[in-house]
Amino acid sequence: MNIIDVQDITKCYGDFKALDSVSLSVPQGCVFGLLGPNGAGKTTLIRILMRISAPDKGQVLFKGHPMVADDVYDMGYLPEERGLYKKMKTGEQAMYLARLKGLDRQEAYTRLREKFEQFGMMDWWNKPVEELSKGMQQKVQFITTILHKPSFLILDEPFSGFDPINANLLKEEVLKLKEEGTTIVLSTHNMASVEEICDHIALINRSRKILEGDIFEVKNRFKKNLFSVETTDVSNTLLHQLENQQYQVCSQHTNKFYTRLEIKIPDTRTSNDLLQLFMQYAEIHAFNEIMPTMNEIFIEQVERANQQPSHEE
Amino acid sequence: MKNKTLLIISREYLTRIQKKSFIIITILMPILLVAMIVLPALLIVMNEQKQYSRILVVDESEVFINNFTDNDHYEFSYRSGDIEQIKNEAFDQDYDVVLQILSNSQGVRSNIYYRKNLPSGLQSEVENQMDDIFFNQLLKDSLHIDPTRFEDMQKLAKAESTTIQIDEKGAEKEHDAEVNQIFGMMCGIIIYFIIILFASQVLRGVLEEKSNRIVEVLLSSVKPTQLLVGKIVGIAMVGLTQLVIWAALSGAILLGIQLAAPDLFRPDTMETIAETPGVNLPNTASIDVAPDNIFTMIQNYFAVSFGVIIVSFVFFFIVGYLIYSTLYAATGSVVDNESDSQQYTMPITIPLILAIVFVPSIATNPDGTLAFWLSMIPLTSPIAMMVRLPSGVHAWELLLSMGLALAFLIFCIWFAAKIYRIGIMTYGKKPSWKTIFRWLRM
Numbered sequence: 001m002n003i004i005d006v007q008d009i010t011k012c013y014g015d016f017k018a019l020d021s022v023s024l025s026v027p028q029g030c031v032f033g034l035l036g037p038n039g040a041g042k043t044t045l046i047r048i049l050m051r052i053s054a055p056d057k058g059q060v061l062f063k064g065h066p067m068v069a070d071d072v073y074d075m076g077y078l079p080e081e082r083g084l085y086k087k088m089k090t091g092e093q094a095m096y097l098a099r100l101k102g103l104d105r106q107e108a109y110t111r112l113r114e115k116f117e118q119f120g121m122m123d124w125w126n127k128p129v130e131e132l133s134k135g136m137q138q139k140v141q142f143i144t145t146i147l148h149k150p151s152f153l154i155l156d157e158p159f160s161g162f163d164p165i166n167a168n169l170l171k172e173e174v175l176k177l178k179e180e181g182t183t184i185v186l187s188t189h190n191m192a193s194v195e196e197i198c199d200h201i202a203l204i205n206r207s208r209k210i211l212e213g214d215i216f217e218v219k220n221r222f223k224k225n226l227f228s229v230e231t232t233d234v235s236n237t238l239l240h241q242l243e244n245q246q247y248q249v250c251s252q253h254t255n256k257f258y259t260r261l262e263i264k265i266p267d268t269r270t271s272n273d274l275l276q277l278f279m280q281y282a283e284i285h286a287f288n289e290i291m292p293t294m295n296e297i298f299i300e301q302v303e304r305a306n307q308q309p310s311h312e313e
Numbered sequence: 314m315k316n317k318t319l320l321i322i323s324r325e326y327l328t329r330i331q332k333k334s335f336i337i338i339t340i341l342m343p344i345l346l347v348a349m350i351v352l353p354a355l356l357i358v359m360n361e362q363k364q365y366s367r368i369l370v371v372d373e374s375e376v377f378i379n380n381f382t383d384n385d386h387y388e389f390s391y392r393s394g395d396i397e398q399i400k401n402e403a404f405d406q407d408y409d410v411v412l413q414i415l416s417n418s419q420g421v422r423s424n425i426y427y428r429k430n431l432p433s434g435l436q437s438e439v440e441n442q443m444d445d446i447f448f449n450q451l452l453k454d455s456l457h458i459d460p461t462r463f464e465d466m467q468k469l470a471k472a473e474s475t476t477i478q479i480d481e482k483g484a485e486k487e488h489d490a491e492v493n494q495i496f497g498m499m500c501g502i503i504i505y506f507i508i509i510l511f512a513s514q515v516l517r518g519v520l521e522e523k524s525n526r527i528v529e530v531l532l533s534s535v536k537p538t539q540l541l542v543g544k545i546v547g548i549a550m551v552g553l554t555q556l557v558i559w560a561a562l563s564g565a566i567l568l569g570i571q572l573a574a575p576d577l578f579r580p581d582t583m584e585t586i587a588e589t590p591g592v593n594l595p596n597t598a599s600i601d602v603a604p605d606n607i608f609t610m611i612q613n614y615f616a617v618s619f620g621v622i623i624v625s626f627v628f629f630f631i632v633g634y635l636i637y638s639t640l641y642a643a644t645g646s647v648v649d650n651e652s653d654s655q656q657y658t659m660p661i662t663i664p665l666i667l668a669i670v671f672v673p674s675i676a677t678n679p680d681g682t683l684a685f686w687l688s689m690i691p692l693t694s695p696i697a698m699m700v701r702l703p704s705g706v707h708a709w710e711l712l713l714s715m716g717l718a719l720a721f722l723i724f725c726i727w728f729a730a731k732i733y734r735i736g737i738m739t740y741g742k743k744p745s746w747k748t749i750f751r752w753l754r755m
Contacts, residue, residue: 052532082529
């Protein structure tokens with residue numbers, strides 16, 4: 001079941017088409033990576049999902065029904081450009097933001113105390129935000145985003161501004177939320193974190209969605225039949241045989257212990273054929289398929305899309 | 314959804330009234346205000362309580378002997394003889410001043426000798442008394458007129474006038490044009506300051522949220538209009554709170570002073586204040602009206618009923634604030650920082666400044682063309698109409714002015730909502746006027 005269905009959304013700012021007939025689905029309970037180059041339209045899409053702006057065309061379904069105003073209370077949003085009132089006391093401000101999300105005073109207070117203690121921030125409750133470090137402010141923002149326990153969460157570049165320790169803390173928190181059943185949309189340029197925590201991705205480029213799917217399915221789709229073989233000795237006979245049977249040796253590295261070959265298998269053959277060939281001539285230490293990284297897929301797909309004449313049906 | 318707006322209002326209100334600057338200004342202002350009223354009075358009273366002076370008169374002309382009048386502050390004694398010797402002895406005999414009166418053919422001259430300090434006011438007291446004595450002497454000797462009769466005649470010959478306005482129905486009403494002018498100017502200036510002080514806070518508040526980048530977080534929970542309404546209403550309540558506290562505190566302090574020193578505000582003291590250069594109290598403020606019917610007194614002053622003035626003041630106070638605060642909010646939303654905002658506030662602020670510049674001319678000529686049009690144009694009418702009102706305006710003028718202001722307010726709300734909604738999310742390049750007009754159509 002999908003928690004969000006974006007159906008054919010178009011949004012224009014004057015003459016500029018920020019989103020062009022974009023449709024995508026966010027399955028319930030997953031971490032969904034919303035990817036795309038700067039200015040592709042991600043923030044516009046997020047703002048439409050959060051009902052901050054309205055689409056010119058198309059609609060958004062939330063849990064199967066056309067989204068209504070009250071749905072925002074079941075949603076949390078950590079914007080990329082985020083800030084707090086600098087002069088306001090931290091605790092007071094967190095209370096305010098929590099109550100704007102529909103929590104009553106008592107509930108907000110209990111949950112905030114709990115979270116502040118968990119993150120070791122109780123000392124900051126009565127301090128104005130401007131006295132907090134940037135990382136502290138980010139923590140406060142994250143806490144207020146998830147405090148009302150939304151079932152749908154959008155995090156826009158959540159890791160920016162965090163040191164590695166806090167980034168890791170945040171990552172664990174995101175995975176914990178996922179285990180609890182929260183669906184999370186993660187918009188980021190940090191491909192390593194996409195590999196680590198996303199289950200689904202969608203790639204938006206120049207106002208259009210160019211790729212969407214389960215992360216393994218996507219990787220599978222773009223794999224190039226590349227295999228890596230580690231072996232002790234690479235004889236000329238072996239190389240000659242590989243060439244004869246249309247295997248393509250992409251690279252060859254030798255170190256003290258073994259030689260590593262990257263080989264592209266032609267469509268007519270399988271990995272087992274390659275393995276058999278090697279077994280005849282060499283001792284195999286390791287054999288595995290090279291899957292494309294999200295980084296490679298991102299760059300490749302965006303470049304491919306940009307080479308095509310843009311914005312034509 | 315409604316209680317979200319309430320929540321925003323209460324945040325806007327509470328964070329502002331908890332600020333140190335708010336508390337300080339709220340407390341200091343009435344003290345300053347009261348000080349401005351009380352200090353001159355206090356100075357005069359203190360002057361009156363100057364020490365008792367004993368004056369020894371050495372009169373060579375003999376016209377003044379035994380003719381000075383003793384009072385609470387001055388006691389006159391007389392002696393004749395060698396001035397040098399008297400001067401030497403007098404100060405040891407507890408006299409403060411030796412007054413030597415010389416006479417010659419041209420008139421009277423005098424020297425006032427003193428040792429330590431010359432009591433303030435003594436010289437003018439002596440001169441005044443001498444003038445009177447000498448004048449009476451001349452009346453008697455040269456014109457053969459009895460001075461007491463002359464005084465009676467002077468009183469008899471005093472002319473007094475009352476200004477009476479006749480309204481359309483022919484009813485007559487005594488009122489004082491000058492009081493009307495001053496009261497009108499006060500109302501106009503108060504409204505001006507309220508707009509300047511609080512409407513500009515709306516601009517700063519909107520700008521703060523935008524440059525803080527908290528606005529996007531807020532907008533994921535509430536609608537832009539809720540945020541805008543919350544801010545405008547919250548700040549209006551801050552303004553009202555401040556006004557109420559100011560009024561109450563000033564009143565309490567004045568009452569306290571009145572109880573502690575009942576003499577301070579005697580009409581004659583107030584009159585003295587009015588006559589003191591630099592203190593521009595209306596000298597009609599202390600005219601002879603029994604204090605028990607102050608309300609009738611107020612009522613009698615104005616060409617328009619006092620109730621109408623109060624209602625109009627509240628109306629123009631609210632509408633004027635709302636017009637300017639919505640426009641300022643729109644301005645705050647389109648810029649990224651305060652220095653950029655001036656370019657956009659200019660067309661809004663100029664009418665406000667024009668209105669305040671023309672306040673004196675409106676007050677002196679409340680029925681003139683300038684006054685009429687300024688009180689019709691909604692950006693100036695809250696000030697201009699309040700200046701005109703105490704001097705009397707036609708009912709249709711007041712209603713038309715109110716109607717125009719209301720209509721314009723509705724336009725402003727529509728305009729500000731459109732601009733704010735888009736502007737608040739737009740960063741970077743300052744939008745051109747053309748861009749802004751395009752937003753209006755979006």
